[in-house]
Amino acid sequence: MADVKSKNMAPRDAAAIADRLHSAAIHLLRKLRVRDRESGVGPAQLSALSVLVFGGARSLGELADAEQVRPPTMSRIVAGLQRSGLVRRLPTEDGRRVRLEASAKGTKILQEGRKRRVESLAKALSSLSENEQKHLAELVDLLQQIIPKL
Amino acid sequence: MADVKSKNMAPRDAAAIADRLHSAAIHLLRKLRVRDRESGVGPAQLSALSVLVFGGARSLGELADAEQVRPPTMSRIVAGLQRSGLVRRLPTEDGRRVRLEASAKGTKILQEGRKRRVESLAKALSSLSENEQKHLAELVDLLQQIIPKL
DNA sequence: GAAGATTAGTTAGCATAGCTAACTAAATTC
DNA sequence: GAATTTAGTTAGCTATGCTAACTAATCTTC
Numbered sequence: 001m002a003d004v005k006s007k008n009m010a011p012r013d014a015a016a017i018a019d020r021l022h023s024a025a026i027h028l029l030r031k032l033r034v035r036d037r038e039s040g041v042g043p044a045q046l047s048a049l050s051v052l053v054f055g056g057a058r059s060l061g062e063l064a065d066a067e068q069v070r071p072p073t074m075s076r077i078v079a080g081l082q083r084s085g086l087v088r089r090l091p092t093e094d095g096r097r098v099r100l101e102a103s104a105k106g107t108k109i110l111q112e113g114r115k116r117r118v119e120s121l122a123k124a125l126s127s128l129s130e131n132e133q134k135h136l137a138e139l140v141d142l143l144q145q146i147i148p149k150l
Numbered sequence: 151m152a153d154v155k156s157k158n159m160a161p162r163d164a165a166a167i168a169d170r171l172h173s174a175a176i177h178l179l180r181k182l183r184v185r186d187r188e189s190g191v192g193p194a195q196l197s198a199l200s201v202l203v204f205g206g207a208r209s210l211g212e213l214a215d216a217e218q219v220r221p222p223t224m225s226r227i228v229a230g231l232q233r234s235g236l237v238r239r240l241p242t243e244d245g246r247r248v249r250l251e252a253s254a255k256g257t258k259i260l261q262e263g264r265k266r267r268v269e270s271l272a273k274a275l276s277s278l279s280e281n282e283q284k285h286l287a288e289l290v291d292l293l294q295q296i297i298p299k300l
Numbered sequence: 301g302a303a304g305a306t307t308a309g310t311t312a313g314c315a316t317a318g319c320t321a322a323c324t325a326a327a328t329t330c
Numbered sequence: 331g332a333a334t335t336t337a338g339t340t341a342g343c344t345a346t347g348c349t350a351a352c353t354a355a356t357c358t359t360c
Binding site for chain 1: 169175177193200267272288289293299
């Protein structure tokens with residue numbers, strides 16, 4: 001097919017994509033939540049923990065920025081993580097700041113959750129062709145590229 | 151040019167994909183939430199309303215299934231929608247069931263939200279190439295295929 | 301170096317949303 | 331007609347989001 005550069009994304013297609021992407025994200029998370037609940041850690045806590053585990057230690061404000069929530073919200077999320085022994089707070093030279101880092105237990109719990117998600121995803125992916133599976137992997141890159149621009 | 155990194159999906163990459171998809175969905179929704187808040191309707195209410203607007207009227211239990219939440223949760227979501235005049239409840243032949251349908255106001259609010267999301271998405275998409283934009287639409291197709299299998 | 305301004309984080313208080321358990325009311329089954 | 335099943339609600343818990351207002355530490359400014 002002579003598909004060409006002139007084929008632009010018509011405005012009405014953008015609307016459909018936006019709606020479907022929105023809806024897909026909501027329902028994807030609802031499904032994954034089922035498995036994540038096995039960890040006994042809430043979704044916001046799990047996501048914040050994942051930043052610390054994969055991205056390294058940082059301050060509360062930095063973590064709030066990374067998670068796109070307000071400081072009071074992150075303050076409570078971290079309090080929960082600390083109460084469960086998944087995160088440690090260490091003092092810094094700047095007496096106002098705290099340094100947050102994942103504990104061994106926190107790292108372990110996160111990796112177990114990761115394993116469960118991979119299981120679920122692998123099962124779901126098995127309904128797609130090899131090609132589609134590889135394609136999906138590439139497409140997640142695109143999603144990650146546009147999120148910071150939203 | 152600027153083509154997505156073409157790497158194979160080795161088994162160990164499945165973990166990375168699962169994590170990134172999970173994280174991308176979380177952060178996508180956090181971004182969209184900012185715009186959605188302008189509607190004055192919460193995310194769960196907005197999503198349920200969208201099912202009624204685009205999918206048509208149905209019972210509370212059916213709506214709960216579509217949204218993958220428990221009946222008590224949907225009961226409260228619908229109560230909020232009704233309180234705001236976005237949804238109507240009508241009796242059915244089966245006295246236990248209710249028929250839920252979006253009101254004109256509900257439909258209008260949803261479409262305004264859709265417009266805002268499209269604006270945001272279109273802006274973000276503008277940083278991608280033509281080709282990448284088309285690919286993103288395919289990603290949504292794949293996501294919609296795998297979500298029911300999760 | 302003290303007064304004031306800024307910055308980091310917490311506390312308080314409100315709303316939404318998720319769950320389970322236990323209830324009411326209607327329909328179906330026996 | 332009694333018992334069971336089904337649809338939805340109510341009550342009560344937890345987690346997450348917000349803003350406003352606070353404390354404490356640091357930085358600025360004179």
